[in-house]
Amino acid sequence: MFAWNTCVMQIGLHTNLDPVHHHLETEKPHLFFLTETQIAKPSDVAYLSYPGFTLEHNFKKHAGVCVYVRDDICCRRLRCFEDSGFSSMWVLVDTGVESTLYACVYRSHTGDRETTRLFEHLSEMADEAQRRYPTAQLVLLGDFNAHHKEWLFPFMKTDHAGREARKFALSLNLTQLVQVATRVPDVDGHTANCLDLLLTTDPEKHSISVTSPLGSSDHSVVKSVSVFSPPIDCPVGTRRVWRYKSADWDEMRHFFSSYPWRQVCFSSGDPSCSADAVVDVIRQGMEYFIPFSDIPLGHKARPWYNADCARAEARRESAFQAWVLARDRKVRSRRVRAKKRAYNSAAKSYKRVLRRARFDHVSRIGARLASYPPGGKQFWSLSKAVESNFCRPSLPPLLKPDGSLAHSAAEKANLFATLFASNSRLDAGSKQPPTLPCCDSSMPKIAIHTKECPNPGSLPMYSQYPRRVVVPIPATIDLSP
Structure with missing residues (x-):
């Protein structure tokens, strides 16, 4: 169950x-x-x-x-x-x-x-x-x-x-x-x-x-x-990840073209067996020329949690259980206090190890980022990996004019708005407005003439008005210069 x-x-x-x-x-x-x-x-x-x-x-x-x-x-x-x-x-x-x-x-x-x-x-x-x-x-x-x-x-x-x-x-x-x-x-x-x-x-x-x-x-x-549970639990097993960008396509193409396919396809009278043999050959070629890795399902890396953290956590848990056992058995108060002091020491040591591991991990990332050219592919790939692993917002903290950092979404939006507004203004004292270059093309003269409707009463929309009404009709355009 x-x-x-x-x-x-x-x-x-x-x-x-x-x-x-x-x-x-x-x-x-x-x-x-x-x-x-x-x-x-x-x-x-x-x-x-x-x-x-x-x-x-x-x-x-x-x-x-x-x-x-x-x-x-x-x-x-x-x-x-x-x-x-x-x-x-x-x-x-x-x-x-x-x-x-x-x-x-x-x-x-x-x-x-x-x-x-x-x-x-x-x-x-x-x-x-x-x-x-x-x-x-x-x-x-x-x-x-x-x-x-x-x-x-x-x-x-x-x-x-x-x-x-x-x-x-x-x-x-x-x-x-x-x-x-x-x-x-x-x-x-x-x-x-x-x-x-x-x-x-x-x-x-x-x-x-x-x-x-x-x-x-x-x-x-x-x-x-x-004693009850949802019907579907976490998946188990592994998942194969293929790195197609690093594949050697020319060698894999040569491998498939020179393979003795006749022996594979017609070695058995059962089409299912032949199909399985073809699949095995294709998988073999992929494993030869396409890098891959098998990743456990549901597994996520914990780069900051090292072996020292695991040992410190195990010591703290062991000290805690020893103190609980001594207290439940109602042993002498002196022994209970000794177990409690041992747990306090293990708990404080665990906190120090966690802080040190976290600091070392961040320092390593900072050193790697500093070694890459700013704005390069490696720099941004590592930056995105760090943001994804730590579940931080996709937009990193931004530097304000006063030297502080903008962390919240509202602060980042206001900083972008201020920067955009400052870059969108023209300095009238030192800059001239842009001028359009002259060209040889010219536009011909346009004349619009209106004519009197011969019988406006025949139109339904004008039947209610007097007969002598001058009505504009679509203009006649004269393109003569």
């Missing part, structure tokens, strides 16, 4: 974009929800996208949520359930087996009144969603920043947000499935706690696991695996 993979975590998206893209590439989740993205709504979100996934977002400056949806998933955004005052997003997913309503929520650290308003809004929208889609499963997930002693590890006291969250879950018959710490600060002395929740109406269909945080985030990745 296939697994339906949903992930959720809290992370600053702009500063952790590379780890997020790496997670999408390696794990290929069906849905990847992110909370507290901390991005003001940009005019161009192309640099946040990743090939093979669709990005839906509700960005806010100090809050915000978004989701990466794999392209083979049937998903629809339900904006009618969203309120611009809250960081929430609703999507309806049709797996081909059943439908699921997902609501991703981030509750910022606001007052009790705002918290009550948020849960009242969620309760109303959940009731309306279940009324419109009665057969759909309901899943609410995200960073609620709420503490309740009944099911939020490891707090023994309840705050106002926890009471509201608990009351909200009971009113909709929702079950909270995350029972481990999800916020893991990498500072000694800070307590790990559970702030990321997953509430669902059908808990038997979900299996929850928690893995170490991505990038510089201190929130773990909460992974939910369900």
